[in-house]
Each structure stands twice: as structure tokens, then as C-alpha cells.
Amino acid sequence: MAKQLITLIVNGDSYEVAAAPHQTLLEVMRDILNMTGTKRGCTAGSCGVCTVNGEQGEAILSCLALAVEWDGRPVTTIEGVEEGDKLHPVQQAFLEYGAVQCGFCTPGLVMSAKALLDVNTDPTEADINEAMAGAICRCTGHIKVKKAIREAAKALREREVNDGAS
Amino acid sequence: MQLPPFEYIRPESLAEGLQALAEHGDKIAIMSGGSDLLINMKFRLDGPEYLLSLNGLPELQLIEELDDGSLRIGAGCKLTELANNALIKERYPALQAAIFSVGSRHVRNMGTIGGNICLDTRCWYTNQSETWRDTRDGCFKTDSEQCHVIKTTTKCHALSSTDSGPMLIALDASVVLASQAGERVVPVREFYQDDGLDHTVLEPGEVLVAVIVPPPRGRAVFAKLAQREGLDFAAGSFAAAVSGSNEKLDSVCLVMGSVAPEPRVMEQAGKILMDAGLTDESIDAAAGAARLSLDEVTNLFTPPGYKKRLIRALVKDALTELRDQAVRG
Amino acid sequence: MARVKEDTAVVGKNWARLDGADKVSGRSIFADDVRLTGMLYGKVVRSPHVHARILSIDTSAAEALAGVKAVITPEDAKDIWLGINQPLLPTESVMHVGHEVAAVAAISEEIAARAAALIKVEYEPLTELLDVEKAMEDDALQLHEKAKGNIAWKQEEEHGDPDAVFAACDVIREDTYITNPSHNCFAEYHVCVADFSSPAKLKMWTPTQTAMLFQQSLAAGFKLPVSDVRLLTLNTGGGFTGRTSTRPHHFLAALLSRKAGRPVRLRSAGDEEFIMSRAGGRVTYKLRSGATKDGKLKVIEADLLFDTGAYIESQMIVTTLTSKYIHALYPIEASRYRGRLIHTNNLPYYFHHGGGIAQFQFALGQHMDALARDLGMDPVEFNLQNAVEEGYTTMDGAFYASCGLKECIEKTAALAGWKDKYGKLPKFKGIGIGIGAMASGAKGLFRHDTSAAFVKVTEDGKASLFVGIPDMGQSSHTTMAIICAEVLGISPEDINVVSGDTDSDPLDVGAFIQRGTFNTGNATKNAAMDARDQLTKKAAELLEVEEAVLVFRDRRVYPEGQEDKAIPFKKVVYETLHSQEGRFVMGRGFYSSPLEKGTMAYSFGAQIAEVTVDPGTGVVTVDKMTASHDVGRAINPRIVEGQMDGQIFSGMSQVLYEEILMEDGQVMNPSRLDYKMPRAFEMPEVEHIIVESIDPNGPFGAKEVGEGPIVCTMQAIANAVTNAIGTQVKEMPLSPWRVIKAIKD
């Protein structure tokens, strides 16, 4: 059916694209904007590899979001997480603490973890499990992923203290 | 999996949305968060010509306290927002638990309370891709007069899978349904019907705009069985609300979810508690009665007898928790 | 015999994955991310029937649809065979639900799906054979002419005189176990991009554990010289034994591409993933063993029956692997083995994580646990008393040059507090042990077991390391960089690992049967030493010393004991490359087991599980895992831990959760939601113990940690459940209702 001209705001950049109503945010990002960092998985909301962060930084499943619904609303993807030329503390911790293996689910895991830590830098074990249960990981058994999230939280808390002091 | 094409309608106001619904009859589907509907569309279980998006309609986002102390929750509120809502946490902790138990964090960030209440029924044979279903004859939901779940039946036995539904019934909540003809308020208990194909009393042209939860009267509990925490649909859920003391209860409402096409109110089990209060014996008896009242539903994951056993354990643990809540104060 | 751990500068330290920064920032490219000009999208038409004759295929409507660029039917696939008895597309009858019948390529995935739906296939249903027992009955329908009695493959083996040894035993025990169908469930769905637009050369981007075998198989299928098939591996989103051979989609994409003259991407959608994956089928294990009353295990007999589904490709390997396993852990005096693979109209099955061995050990480990109890022994005592040791040669000829099994058992039992717990836990709490061994490589399954490597040293003092082993998450590329860096005396971060293109990759059998660290590691070490040798002449000249005394370390070169004389590695390279001679430093090395059959290295492990069983629901919760693994030498300890974690997860997942539910030949739970692989909440605490036996043949003493740990996990958890409820649950997964049934019986 008729395509609509929409403006997707991805990682702070505005892109005007013509999208059919039935195209998902995932499809438009990957196939029109060529942003392949966000992965295509089950496309039915249960594996989490397509996770991006919405307006409030919340973790959303781009396979179940219509692109037209995101017209004019900012989205952050894995390509927009780095801080300048440095990795974000979540990415850094994933790298350092062995939370990355095959790497296919990693973008979804990072975006799910970032959504949690953006609003809670002192998560309990249950908070971490709850934030991550929507995301699959076959390789790591989630163990090092959880460890990395705890470490990233620590780094972010330190940063808060330092920022507060300066 | 891809979505089938449709015409997308994004109204500026509820009235405009109701107008579109009236105009397009059975060719239009309502979408809130889309976390259920879009999957069914990918599976080609739904193929609406028009899709009415309720997302962002300000009328549906309100949470307000009414004069009588009830809480009116707009249908468009996201589940995460509600699970974090201080008022809900404080006054209706069991409702908070039910909402918090829906799917994953990701799903709750997208899904709404309206969508959760209206959630379509589910079954093993039908919630599959179109090509998967092609390997078998159809069923009530597709194109044939039979049910794969219960072969001898004359209606669809897909299960009601909403987690908030049973809890809202136990709390004696009502839903507000709006159409161009106006609004009507229906107790949630009467909102559902025992037919997987037509599981609510929603009429064409109607939108669920809000749910009204009366002021809490006593204690309540919600419990859910799922193989994995923080993701799965319930294999069985249980919601209970009581008022009065453990020795003498003034009211009891026990509801099971994911066991029938509608949330099932357990009359017999409730009566046992009304008569005997909450004691070890009555809890046992009520759990036994709950077990006996279940239909024989084949469930691929578990032999039929096992699901009933699970339900008994679930009900027993939850009622014990409810009793101890009073003791703890 | 204690061997000395070599003093190393790089090996044995914790290194982050070299590709990690790309992976955490979305820059890593997977096959589904490949975008080629003119690329088309494929879709497969699959059989809705279990078993049916194809009467006709009408493709006219599909061909007429705008945007459709190629349609293929069995006519186009003549003479292309997969494995032993599977035509790429069936000319006569479909043999299982989801069987590929035709395929289309179109300018979008949407059009391809529409076109596939327009292809009309007429079938005449035939008798279905879904049950292994029925398939073996005398009057059963024959699914393949050459597989008499539907037996696709049979292996029988006997060592010593089992009957005589049984007769001399005091305690004899018999048990039957079952493992159910499962699915690899890797995060990255099956996908490939084929460019066969020039029919003389096929290019394919696809995730794989072995580019070599894929290349050979595609070359054979399309009758091309091997070098005209170019495999491009990119990143591989998990392997788990599920990407060890080509599958129909690889050939179909190539055929579509050849016909359309454009590149084609073919990816599974939704439940198709579960048809294409074909992990383990249902297996029955009949075990019998005997011991003398002093607790000495004497003899094991095993009779294994595998549902291999409609076709057979490489699954016969499973009988070799399991037959060897009987001898792997205990020095017995006699054994008898029979393994049979039976055809049915189920999906053609391959392997799940653990390669059939971990699943077999679910059975054997439980059986041994029960035997220990029959003997009145503590299972840890039984295992310690019977465990193999260094220097032992098994009845079928495996020699253990290093073996830390007893150390693993002792350390694990100590850390888990076994003595204070076993037999002393409250009701419905249990503790159990599982032990395991794993070969690093398996010459004999293939003609050779070769890995090769090149090292190119560049004038800035860095190096490019070329290897053919894919990295599907196990971190082999980083491991190889560490080994190479150690030899050259530089940092792994100075090394650029080049891999994933068969046009430039050196030969490598691939990343399975745990051959990576041992074989490719040895090859890499050899290549790096060769490169270093090319630098020593100049270094010695610059330092004015003998070549033999040179030390390469910390990006410097110096005579042993005279660090103050050190010159930068970079300088040595620069001077060598830009000498008048004009040298190029290129090291090469390869490794294959010198044995006629088998490998030189075996790793060992032990795990102890602690569980709680809910007697009301039968739900098993794993509270804690204590795990040890004798890796020979940990090249990168953090990665070793990560590998152990992943396998404990997968083992726990398989033993408690994962099951493909089949009804009428169809997968009933083909989704990430209904196929229950656990997530964050379900994972227990894990304690790791790394045991280093320093293998004399391994690179720096290393063996493997790629699949050894999972062998211990399933049995450890099952034994803990037995300990908690007082009876064995003999069928995997130990779903709550099976646990309840066991408690009730």
C-alpha cells in the first residue's frame, strides 16, 4: 500500500525515507538505511537480537515496531552507543569481561543492558535478569554478560561520582 | 517473517479513531503496542485491510484517581509504566505483579494494558506460520469447523493467555468500551467469554479505552507458572482477592488464567474458602477443587494430568501466601 | 609426571577478543548483512507432507509474477546429492515435513514469498514411518533401497572377551536411557549468499565451522574444481556442531543464482529454522556394565539406536565417537558396542552441541553413578578409583600423553564441599558428579587432520596471521594471535588475523572435534617459529651474538640474560626487510596428527552440580555448578572460563529444557518462544577450576576447551537430581513432568 515519507531520527541523524506501513523499523534500518548493526533474529519478539532503544532509552524490539510509528521519534541503535571514539562503559565491560563470543546477539544484549543502566546504575541481580531475559545468548550462558553488566554499572557509578565532584 | 500490506490509520483523536472503526467494519484491526497483533499478522492469522493505531492517543494515556477512590487506567498505558507506577505498587501490589509478569522487559516496554486485556487467545496449532499450518487441516480460527486441541468439541479451545485479565477479575475491575454510539462499562468478569474464536464481548466499532480498578478491599495475590522467568507466557496463572480475616472471609474471588478460552473463575474453590476461611485444610481442598474444575486440555509440553497437578501446586502456594499476608499484617 | 610450565610473556594472560570492539559496536558483518549489487532473495517451497509422491509441480503462476527472476524444481537439480542418499530436490517423493521441493529468487523477500506460495505441487500421500521401533520391524516399509531394514548405518565392535569378564563380575547393572530430539538454536539463523552469476566460479558467504568441507561439498555438487568454489566466512553466529556440513539451502541458493545470473541470499524464516537445523534425533542407549566388589569397573556394553531421519549425511560419525567413548574414562578389560542409525520420515538429523558424546555421557554417567551406588560406593570415590591416568592406552589405542582427570575430580570435589554434602543434604536437594574426556581432533574421520598457517611479518614490527579455522565465537582467532605473538615476542594486539576466504586461507579441516587450539595452534606456532627463524640472522648480526642465544619478548630482541642490550623487534624486521637482499618474512607451518588414526591429545574434566527439586511441580533448579577442566595449558584463561560457562549453560539447557516436540513428523515448537532454552534468570552460579597438565604435544602444552566441559554437565545435573529424589530420571530432558513421574513411580 501507499508508501509514506517519514523522518527516522537514528542516533541523532534525521533520515527521510519512504516506508510502506507494513515495514518494520528493523527492515527499514537494515534494508533502506543499510544499518546492519541491529540484527535480524526470530522477527517475532522472542530473541531480542533486534533490540534498539526508544525515546526514553527503553529497550524495544525493532522487529515488532512499524517504521511509520517511529516517524519523528528518536531511536538509538548499536551504531550510536560509542562516546566519540571511545566505547561506552557497557561496551567496554562486555569486551573486557568476556561477554562477547559469536557476537550475533551482542548488539541486542548491549542495547538491553544499556537501557537498564541508563536508568539504574545500581541494579540488583534480579534487575539484571529482568532486563536481559528478553534477549537470547547461546554462547556465553549469560554468565559473563551479567558480570559485564555489574562491572559496567560500577564504572558508571564511579563516573557519576566523578562528574558530581568536578 | 514479514507483515502483509495494509492501510495505516493514525487518528489525531479517539473520536477520529472510532470514526475509522465504524467506517471499515470487519476490515480494520486495532493496534496498541502491536506486540501480539503484529506477530499474528506475520503468521497470517490476521490480515486486516486497515490498521488503526492507537499509539500516542492522549485520551488513552491517563492514569487518574476517581472520586470514589477507584483508579482509572488508560488502555494505552505501557505495561512498564504501570509496573513502575507508585500508586499501583502501593495499592494493588498483586496487579503490579501480574503486569510485571507479562513477557519480557522488552515486551512490556511496547505492550499496553489495553492490548494485554484484549490479547487474542493462543494455541499450539494455530499460532504458527501459514506454511506450518498448511501441513494440517484448518480449525475454527482459520477455515474449518474443528479444534486440534480438543478433537470432539464444537468450539475453539485456544487459551486466554493474558496475565492481567485474571487479576482484574479478582479485583472486581471494569473496562470502559467506547464506540461512536457512546461508552459502556463492563465488569472484566463479563468482558470475557468461553470461546477461543470470539473471546470478548467487544463489538465491531468498539475500543477498550480504560480499565477501572475499585479501591482495594482486602488482600490479593498473583502467581504464574512459566518454564522461564521473565519471558514466557503462563502455563497457568492464578489470581485471588479476599477480604475479611483468615478465620472468616467476607469475600473471595479466585481466577485461573491460561487454562481455558477465558480467565476461569473458580466458584467451587471460592465457596470452600468462604465457608471455612483460610486454613491448611481449606487451602488443600480449594486447590483440589481448582484442579478438578479444569477442562481436559491437551498441552504439548506436558501430559494432561501434569498440568492439573501444576495448577494444584500453584493454587496451594498462592493461597498459603495470601493467608500469611494477613498474619504478617 | 609433572612437566614444567613454559615461562611465557603472552600465553596465559587474560586477553580481550581481538574482534571484540567490532562486535560490541555493531561493525561486525554477518552473512545476512552482506549487500551485493543486483542481489536477489530466495524462498524455498517445502513439503507439507510426511511422505508423499510428487505428482506434479506447476510453476507457471510463480514465473509470471513480476520481479521473479528464477524458479527451480527437481529438474534443475539433477545429479546433485547431499551426503549418501539425499538428492538435493526429490524427483519422486518427499520424505519429511518441510522437505525442499522447489525454490524461487525474486527482487525482494516479499515477492519471493508470494511466488513460492504460487507454486502448486500435487502430492499423493504415502505410508508414514515415524517410529524407530516400527521402522525396524520385518515388514516395515523400506525408505531407501540400499538401507536394508531401514538401517542406515551400523557399527559393531568388541574388545577383549566381554562375556567372560561379565561372568567374573560381582555386580552387574543394566539401564536404558533416552535422549530426545533437539535443536542447535544458534543466534544467527541459517543463511547464505551465493554468487554463481559466472557459472565457472561460485562465491558463497555463509556461516560455517568448516570452510574446507563446505568448499569440497559444493565443488562436488556442482562438478567444479575445488578452487573455483570460494567460501567467504565472515563472522559465524555460533556453531554448536550444527554448521559442520552443507545443507540444502547452500546448494539451492547457488542454483538460483546460476539460473538468474545474479547473487541470491537465502535465509530461513520463522519455523523454517527448525527444519534446516536438524540437530540431534531421538536416541536410545541400552547399557550394561559389571564390576567386582572391590569397586573395580571391568566391562561395559552399549547398544545405541539413533533415529537418523529421512536421510543420512555425516551422522554415522556418531557411532565412531560414542564407541570410542566407552574406553575413554575407565581402564576396563572388555567392551561390546553396537550403534545403529535408523531411517524414518522424521527430519534428517545431525548433531547438537556435544556431538552425540555429551548426550551419550548423559546415559553412561548416570549408569556409572548407579553402579557405584550398587557397589555401596560414593560416586566420587568410584570415579577416583577407576579413572584413567597419564600414560594409559585405551583398549582401542588412544594414548594419554597427559591426563589431569584425577586432579579434576579431587579439586572439584574439594571446592564443591562434596564430602560434607553427599548423602547429608535435606530432602529434594541433591549433589551429583559428572566426568568427561575429549579428543583434540580426530584423524580417521577425515583422511588427514591438517591445519596450516602463514605468518607475514610487516616492517612496522607487526604481523598478519593467516589461518583457515573460522571463529564462531570460540575465540580461536585471538588464541592463534596469542600463540603467534608469544613466539615472535610481540603483543596479540600487533597481530592482524586474516581468515575467512578460501582463496587465501591456508588449509584447515575446521572448527569442530576440538581441533582448533591443538591442531591450528600447533600450525600457528610452527609458522611463527618459521617466521622468527627468518629474522634471527639479521638480529644476531645487529646484536653481534650467536643466533641460538636470542630472546624475542616484549617487542624486543636480546641475547639471553642481557636485556640491557635489547633492540626493538621492529628494527630487526625493518633491517631484514630492507636489507640489500630484499627479504620478505613469511613463515609457514602446518600440523596433522602423526598417527595413522586418532589424535595425540585428550582433555579431561569433572563437574559437580547442586540442585533443588520442587516436589510439587517437579521443577529442577540448578543452584550451583563447580567445574574443572584439564585444558593442558590455558592460553587465555578468561576465554577458557567463557567456554566452560557456555557449555555448562548448553548442557544444563539440554538436560533440563530443550526438546523438539514432534507430532506427526512435524516440529510443534519451532520458535525461540516455544523451544525452551533458558535465559538470564535460570543460570546458576559457576565456579571454575582450570587444571593444567601441560600436554607434551600441545602448543605451549594446550589441548582443548571447546566441547570437553559439556560432556560433564548433563550427567552431573542428572546425577544430582537422582541424589535429590532417590531415583533416576532416564529420559532427557528432565522436564518437570518426567521428574514427577519418576518420583511417583
Ligand SMILES: Cc1cc2nc3c(=O)[nH]c(=O)nc-3n(C[C@H](O)[C@H](O)[C@H](O)COP(=O)(O)OP(=O)(O)OC[C@H]3O[C@@H](n4cnc5c(N)ncnc54)[C@H](O)[C@@H]3O)c2cc1C
Ligand atoms: C515474547 C513474548 C512474550 C509474551 N508474554 C506474554 C505473557 O507472559 N503474558 C501476556 O499476557 N502476554 C504476553 N505477550 C503478549 C503481548 O505482548 C502482551 O499481552 C501485550 O500486553 C499486548 O499488548 P499490545 O499493546 O502490544 O497489544 P496489541 O498487539 O496491540 O493488541 C493485542 C490484541 O488486542 C487488540 N487490542 C489492542 N488494544 C485494544 C483496544 N484498546 N481496544 C480493543 N482491542 C484492542 C488488538 O486488536 C489485538 O487483537 C508476549 C508477547 C511476546 C512477543
